[in-house]
Amino acid sequence: MMNTFRIKGGQTLRGDFYPQGAKNEALQVICAVLLTSKPVRIKNIPEIQDVLKLIEILETLGVKITKNAKGDYTFCSEHIDFDYLKSNEFRRDGAKLRGTIMILGPLLGRFKEGYIPIPGGDKIGRRRLDTHFQGFKNLGAVFTYKEEEKFYSVVAKELKGCYMLLEEASVTGTANIIMAAVLAEGQTQIYNAACEPYIQQLCKMLCSMGAKINGIGSNLLTIEGVSQLDGTEHTVLPDMIEIGSIIGLAAMTQSEITIKNVSWDNLGNIPDTFKRLGIRIERKNDDMFIPSQKHYKIQNFIDGSILTISDAPWPGFTPDLISIILVVATQAKGSLLIHQKMFESRLFFVDKLIDMGAQIILCDPHRATVIGMNQEVPLRATNMASPDIRAGIALLIAAMSAKGESLISNIYQIDRGYENIDVRLRALGADIERIAT
Template sequence: MASFKIEGGNFLKGEIKPQGAKNEALQVLCAVLLTSEKIRIKNIPEIGDVQCLIQILKNLGVIIKKNNIGDYTFQAKEIYIEYLNTKKFFIEYGQSIRGSLMIAGPLLARFGKVCMPIPGGDRIGRRRLDIHLRGFESLGSQIVYKENQYFYIYSKYLTGKYLLLEEASVTGTANIIMAATLAKGKTTIYNAACEPYIQQLCRLLNRMGSKIKGIGSNLIHIIGVTELSGCTHTILPDMVEIGSWIGLAAITSSEIKIRNVSWKNLGIIPNTFKKMGIKLEKKNDDIYIPSQKYYRIKKLLNNAILTISDAPWPGLTPDLLSILTVVATQAKGSVLIHQKMFESRLFFVDKLIEMGAQIILCDPHRATIIGLNHQSYLRGSILNSPDIRAGIALLIAALSAKGTSIIKNIEQIDRGYENIDQRLRILGAKISRIV
């Protein structure tokens, strides 16, 4: 297993272009299964989770042509659906990434059956499957579930229905939308997730011939059609990676320009970093972060401590809380980080405490960070990446720390970040990949 060796405490400078959005890529790649015609997708990130899903599609029989870096054409003309029943799929691929779950909706809609293992992914806490399964059931499917192993879903045909989701699940919403595109009649989804990546999926499906209204809201209406056609789609830049670069620039007092960020799809992310005292400027569609020796956390109007918490879109994505936690360790002031959605995501702060951070882990969901204001720096350490987002947060911490750090289990970081060490070296970081 590979590791990163990092010599921290260096000033970084330069321009960076964000990769394509991981979460959007996993959704739109599954959507190619809805038609036998060609779908061309551009700006696909070359990361571990996406490559795993592309391999699943290939093993299902999807014809895949790589036109250029991040540019692929897919054609799901003849699908070998029995592949889903093989041990190879269950062990090697299906349980590796949670995104594999989203092939269920398209395959159920087009072929009337699908067998899926319980999906894998990050160990960040309980992540519900019932939004997906109850959604399919409401559309007329029958489900055979073997606890902690697999579920088999089948239906003679799907029929549109009104669905009120108990939770605005992003992957659950995506799965149900894809299944409903080929269902008979009208499907209405209330309390649907409305993240930009869900909006992108809906726009792709409409270009394929779907009839989806309410895009961008939590009330989605879908009129089922009999078949879908091909088209071309370009994936948005990854908002979480953009937030990672902002956090890196701030904590290392570096000067970085992030190019082509799609500002209109960033929501409250820029303002959240501004609350941390971080200066950033909008230059056309770029973000410019000037070098700052210090940044002060803003207090609330009643002088109360700032609380930053995650929420469904247009609230703050939970994927950025790990980065914000690290950034807060060198701020002036204190902040309460409240991770509402996943009960295991803040446990990585133990490693930050070992590096010299002043953090009180109040409970599995809340941590109070007392900023060091660059008066006392983090120390280099031997670290282990527990998941994608904690992994990049620890990497950012190591780049700001004094001394040498080793980060193990970097396969977790590679799952979500494209050539991260090469791109950091371009900015001046001293990082190497070692075996």
């Protein structure tokens, strides 16, 4: 049985919104529990499909898992079932989730072997794994790919630290290499490392377990290998992507929303990017207040040319919010060029917005020009399917602002990244219902 969202748009929302824990951080730090035989307690874990699947896979792998409270889990990886890792069952389970790629680094670091099927995830273009495996090879691992089985393995007699320059600042690649290197012999230097807050959080957690990592927050990490790691407690940051999504929702629905405990210092240029679309955002301690606005005007560049918003590795603007920026621009005053550099299929959902009456020119797989309608011509309600997590939430925001009743099917894609989003939006006054179809 499939679920669908039925949304009556045009409702003005009001109230406090509490963001979930960060999905991308949770996937990394949960995999890091494999680095030690001691208990690791992690709090503020978002109970969303992708995270729960990873927890289920770790449990099948032999990790003892205790749920202390909602979003609060203790993991103990004393015993690992390598027979499961080599089984057809794991080939099936692991292929459903892209996050499983990050079990390789800790398994390689601690046990000197790791196995993984080609991981799944959003179909948003090529998402190469070369950075992961080249990093493992640099540390001394032997990489094997069985094409007929679509199965990867990395094995090493020993891991030795080295200097490496990453081909790309891959977040998951950096995380994987860090987790292998903390138990390697000697010093590892990783240049062109990703430096997102999630990577910083992973490094801080590993240091609390006894790892030695310098350069946290920069693109040059220096790791002194240790022989073993201890247990720890860790709290996941609020999800910056969900925070950005709610900023966009507030603007599109002309709503007054306070987003609670946003961890401002870890939001980078997200608030300023939305402000460039004319959206008012106020800081109140660690809360974010978005007042109701009837109109918001896109700022041009200083020379008067059309504003371009593009994605880039941190501290650039995150690609996960490009779809939100695009949908918000459809009701702004002014025009905007969206340049999605990192994934070539992430703009292909705009045809659904065009069906709703949005004025968008898809220039090529990476660029779209949006002509804002200044809230004068509301989007039309329609029926559509969610193609991936981020496009799905963008379409949900569009439906919330549209006049009439919309249906969004394939909402499993939204559930993968947003925990009980319908329940939490109803608490703000949204008219949204989950129905079985």
